[in-house]
Amino acid sequence: MWDQARQALTASMNKLLSEAAGLLPGVVALIVALLISALIAWILAAALRRSLAGIRFDERVNRWGFPSVAEWSPGNRPTLLVARFVFWLIIFFGFLVGVASFDATLTSQLVHSMLAYVPNVLGALVVLLAGNVIARFLARSVLIGGVNMNLQYARLLAMGVKWLVIVLAVTMALEHLKIGGGIVNLAFGILFGGIVLALALAVGLGSKELVSRSLEREVKKTSGNGLEEPFRHL
Amino acid sequence: MDLETIPQPARERIDKISKADLLVGVLADHGGDAPAIVRQAVEGFTETLRTVVIQGDNVPAASNGADSGVVDSGTAQDERVFVVPWTLLGPDASVSPVQSMASAYQSILAAGDKLGVQACCVVASDLQTVTSQWISRLVEPILQGGFDLVTPCYAHGKFEGLLNDSCISPLNRALYGTRLQNPLGPDLSMSRKVFQRMLGPEQERIKPAASQTHTLASLAATAICSGFKICEAYLGPRTYPATDWTNLSTLIVQVLGPVFLDIERKAACWQRVRPSVSPPAFGERVALAEDKGAVEVRRILELFQLGARDLLEVWSLILPPTSLLELRKLSRLPQEQFRMPDDLWVHIVYNFALGHRLRTISRDHLLRSMTPLYLGWVASHALEMENAPARVVEERLERLCHAFEANKSYLVSRWRWPDRFNP
Numbered sequence: 116m117w118d119q120a121r122q123a124l125t126a127s128m129n130k131l132l133s134e135a136a137g138l139l140p141g142v143v144a145l146i147v148a149l150l151i152s153a154l155i156a157w158i159l160a161a162a163l164r165r166s167l168a169g170i171r172f173d174e175r176v177n178r179w180g181f182p183s184v185a186e187w188s189p190g191n192r193p194t195l196l197v198a199r200f201v202f203w204l205i206i207f208f209g210f211l212v213g214v215a216s217f218d219a220t221l222t223s224q225l226v227h228s229m230l231a232y233v234p235n236v237l238g239a240l241v242v243l244l245a246g247n248v249i250a251r252f253l254a255r256s257v258l259i260g261g262v263n264m265n266l267q268y269a270r271l272l273a274m275g276v277k278w279l280v281i282v283l284a285v286t287m288a289l290e291h292l293k294i295g296g297g298i299v300n301l302a303f304g305i306l307f308g309g310i311v312l313a314l315a316l317a318v319g320l321g322s323k324e325l326v327s328r329s330l331e332r333e334v335k336k337t338s339g340n341g342l343e344e345p346f347r348h349l
Numbered sequence: 350m351d352l353e354t355i356p357q358p359a360r361e362r363i364d365k366i367s368k369a370d371l372l373v374g375v376l377a378d379h380g381g382d383a384p385a386i387v388r389q390a391v392e393g394f395t396e397t398l399r400t401v402v403i404q405g406d407n408v409p410a411a412s413n414g415a416d417s418g419v420v421d422s423g424t425a426q427d428e429r430v431f432v433v434p435w436t437l438l439g440p441d442a443s444v445s446p447v448q449s450m451a452s453a454y455q456s457i458l459a460a461g462d463k464l465g466v467q468a469c470c471v472v473a474s475d476l477q478t479v480t481s482q483w484i485s486r487l488v489e490p491i492l493q494g495g496f497d498l499v500t501p502c503y504a505h506g507k508f509e510g511l512l513n514d515s516c517i518s519p520l521n522r523a524l525y526g527t528r529l530q531n532p533l534g535p536d537l538s539m540s541r542k543v544f545q546r547m548l549g550p551e552q553e554r555i556k557p558a559a560s561q562t563h564t565l566a567s568l569a570a571t572a573i574c575s576g577f578k579i580c581e582a583y584l585g586p587r588t589y590p591a592t593d594w595t596n597l598s599t600l601i602v603q604v605l606g607p608v609f610l611d612i613e614r615k616a617a618c619w620q621r622v623r624p625s626v627s628p629p630a631f632g633e634r635v636a637l638a639e640d641k642g643a644v645e646v647r648r649i650l651e652l653f654q655l656g657a658r659d660l661l662e663v664w665s666l667i668l669p670p671t672s673l674l675e676l677r678k679l680s681r682l683p684q685e686q687f688r689m690p691d692d693l694w695v696h697i698v699y700n701f702a703l704g705h706r707l708r709t710i711s712r713d714h715l716l717r718s719m720t721p722l723y724l725g726w727v728a729s730h731a732l733e734m735e736n737a738p739a740r741v742v743e744e745r746l747e748r749l750c751h752a753f754e755a756n757k758s759y760l761v762s763r764w765r766w767p768d769r770f771n772p
Contacts, residue, residue, distance in 0.1 A: 171768065252711070255663065259717045262659050263598045265652045270659045345644045346727060347509035348600060 138217070145213030152209020160202040167194040239288035246284020250277045282306065355456060359403070359435035366401055366431050369464040371488060374457035375404040376437050376450065376473045376535075383476060388430045390484035394492065399429050401464060403457065405436040433460075447603035450535065451565045458544040458564070468492055469544050473535035474587040486582035486632045487538040494631075497540040497577035500569060501584045502530045504635035507734055507742040508644065512601070514746050515726050516698055517608060523753035523760075524612065524619035525573040528627045529581060532569035533604070536584065543572055566607035567614070574618035583632035598720040605716055609705040620761055625754060636739045644735055646728040650687065653728060654680045656721025663718045667704035669771045672696050679725070689729035691752035697722050698753075699760040707767055 167173075176193045189195045215222035254277035261269025286303040289295050295302075355363070371391065375383040383404045391398050437453035438446075454471060461469040468491040472479055490496040503510070513531060521532040539547075547564060572579055612619070657680030665673055675693050682688075697719075704715050734742050763771065 174768075255710070255714050258659060259598075259663065259714055262652070262656050263717060263720045265648070265655060267655065269655070345506075345508045346511060346649075346731070347506070348512040348597065349510060349604070 141213075141217040144216035145210075148209045148213035148216070149206070152205050152212070156202040156205035156209075159205060160198040163201055164194055164198040167197060172197070235291050235293065239291040242288045242291060243284055246280055246287070250280035250284065253277070253280060279307075279310075355460060356435060359433050359460075362431075362433045363401075363460055363463055366399075366433075366464065368399065369401045369431070369466050370398040371400040371468050371470065371492070372457065372461040372464055372466045373400065373402045373470045373472065373484060373488075374437060374453070374460070375402065375476070376453050376471070377405075377476050383472070383479075384430060384432050386476070386479060386481050387484055389481035390488070391430065393481070393485055394489075397429055398492070399431070401431045401433060401460075401466070403433045403435050403437060403460060405434065405438075445599065445603055447565075447600070451607075454564050454568075458548050461541075461544055462548055465541075467541055468538055469541075470538035471534065471536065478586060478588045479536075482632075483536065483582075483584050486584060487536065490580050490582065490629075490631055491538055491540045494580070495578060496580045496629075497543045498569065498572040498579045499538045499582050499631075500529050500531055500534060500579070501536045501587075502581045502630065502632075502634070503584055504586045507737070507739060508731060511727055511730070512604060512723070515694070515723065515730070515749070516605065519695075519750045519753035520608065520612070520698065520702075521569060522625045522750050523757045524622065525570055525615075526622040526625045527569075527573050527579060528625050528750070529569055529579070533565055533608075534568070535565070536587070537568070539568070539572070540577070543568070543577055546571060546575060546577075566604075567611040570611055570615050570618075574615055579628045581628055581630040583630060583634050585635050597724075598717040601720055601723060602713060602716040605701075605719070606705075606712065609702045609716075612702050613706045616764060620764070625750075636743070644731045646684070646731050649724040650684060650728045653721045653725035656718075656725075660718055660721060663710065663714070664722075666709050667715065667718075668697065668700050672700065676722075676725075684732070687729055687732055689726050691749050692756065694726050694749070695752045695756045696759070699756065699763065702760070703763050703767060706764070 172194050173192050189199065211222055211226060214225075254273040257276045258269055258273035261272050266272070282303070286299055289299045373383070373387050384402045387400060387402050391400050435456075437456055438449050450473060457469060457471055468488055470484060470487050472483070487499050487501070490499050510531070513533065517533060518530060522528050547568065569579070657676055661673060661677070664676070668676075672693060675690070679687070679689060679693075701715060701719050704710070705712055709715065710718075730745075734745060737745070762769075
């Protein structure tokens with residue numbers, strides 16, 4: 116009885132040890148893969164940081180009209196953001212290589228499903244980027260045009276335009292990513308419809324007089340430019 | 350410029366006339382009898398000139414003459430004046446007045462080239478104020494004095510031509526070293542050398558639309574940089590259509606855009622030029638008209654203050670921090686103390702020219718965002734010169750020009766090293 120129990124224990128120990136020994140090369144491979152990828156990631160990130168600093172990437176991002184990127188970046192430096200993104204991307208690839216040493220099928224399935232999703236991510240990124248650029252451009256146009264028309268609420272108008280375009284872009288991006296599906300569309304429809312309805316009600320009921328006074332003032336400004344009569348610009 | 354752009358009837362008449370000495374293009378097609386004015390002007394010349402007058406289809410019948418376009422009034426002199434009815438300013442509402450005018454200049458240059466004229470004169474002002482003396486003064490220095498470009502000097506009111514006085518003329522003077530009151534004309538004349546230069550292969554390489562707008566802005570600068578002889582002609586008062594107030598920012602885009610573009614193209618030339626000189630001037634100098642009375646600047650001041658409140662983030666992409674700080678302080682001043690320092694205005698203009706070159710933001714946005722700043726200068730100038738006599742106004746504008754010249758090194762430095770720290 117005792118012998119049988121001892122044999123069973125020894126067999127299970129052997130089995131466990133042999134399985135652990137079987138996993139060991141995989142673990143070592145994972146650690147090595149992570150170490151190598153960390154080294155490569157560190158070198159690449161450092162090189163990227165230096166070259167981006169060389170071309171004054173932080174200033175350029177600001178000049179290209181993306182000052183908010185700096186706000187999201189560590190240390191308010193978009194260079195660091197890009198470098199860290201590249202660093203962690205390489206680490207992630209190293210991790211995938213390491214995991215493949217345990218079970219190649221699992222990793223290939225994971226990689227396959229991830230690769231299939233990449234076009235959606237890229238599409239969503241392009242939509243977001245384009246939406247951001249268009250939103251900023253339109254907002255600036257509205258702001259400058261509004262100020263030049265002497266509209267006191269020019270900034271408010273510009274902000275409204277900006278956020279409408281950004282919300283539209285985010286909705287499109289989410290649809291591209293297949294996140295939320297119908298709910299996002301529905302929410303967007305309700306939001307947009309709500310805004311339009313609110314504006315229509317505000318103009319039609321609450322602010323009727325305010326709007327008419329404002330329009331009258333604009334008409335007076337454009338038709339009767341008696342105030343500026345003494346000034347000729349050309 | 351392609352001759353195909355000249356309408357068929359006008360081209361046929363030009364072909365029929367074949368050769369001429371002088372071409373006068375009149376942009377306004379109403380308000381006066383241009384051929385008669387030109388005829389009177391050329392009568393004063395000792396030599397007989399074959400002269401072609403291009404004017405709109407509304408030319409008075411007496412002047413328009415027969416089918417051939419030849420003025421037929423019996424004297425030998427008149428037989429030398431030919432009229433080509435051709436409306437130079439197109440009725441197309443989609444084209445802005447400035448673009449339309451620039452395109453008309455191109456057409457006149459092309460016609461002048463085809464006719465092989467010695468001098469080309471463009472009259473853009475309302476014909477009510479245009480006299481034969483105007484034409485003589487514009488043309489004579491070229492035909493008899495050996496000059497290549499004659500630009501006008503007007504006797505305008507103290508609050509007229511403000512965009513020119515505040516920006517275009519001082520910029521031209523500081524950069525190219527020639528003190529021209531109106532470098533952009535619009536009434537001017539040029540020699541064959543100049544208009545051939547303007548039509549030359551260099552301009553043809555530019556896109557047609559850009560080239561057309563570019564002609565007017567680059568005329569004086571091209572002549573100066575090419576070493577042509579330039580002079581001014583005192584023409585007295587002029588009348589012209591009032592600026593559409595609602596489109597001031599569009600006007601700024603259309604006028605300053607080509608000027609800034611030309612500055613970019615001629616950087617190699619103006620960076621070499623040193624202090625300015627006055628060109629020879631012909632005719633009797635007439636002082637600025639004496640306008641009296643208070644001016645209302647409240648609304649333009651409000652617009653400047655609104656700009657200082659809402660457009661600072663746009664301006665911060667173009668202007669250095671010290672200028673922004675000064676603008677912020679300026680916007681808080683009460684009307685009676687509101688004065689824009691010359692150095693601040695000069696830095697604004699120079700930095701906007703640089704921003705235009707660097708494309709810091711969309712060029713259209715950049716120029717439109719300059720409108721409140723320009724109106725700030727207008728308000729400051731109007732308040733300062735409200736009760737000043739014409740002489741004081743002239744002196745004040747001269748001081749502004751000096752400020753532009755004194756700060757030229759700033760522009761050169763910023764132009765060469767735009768990324769260098771600029772407080």
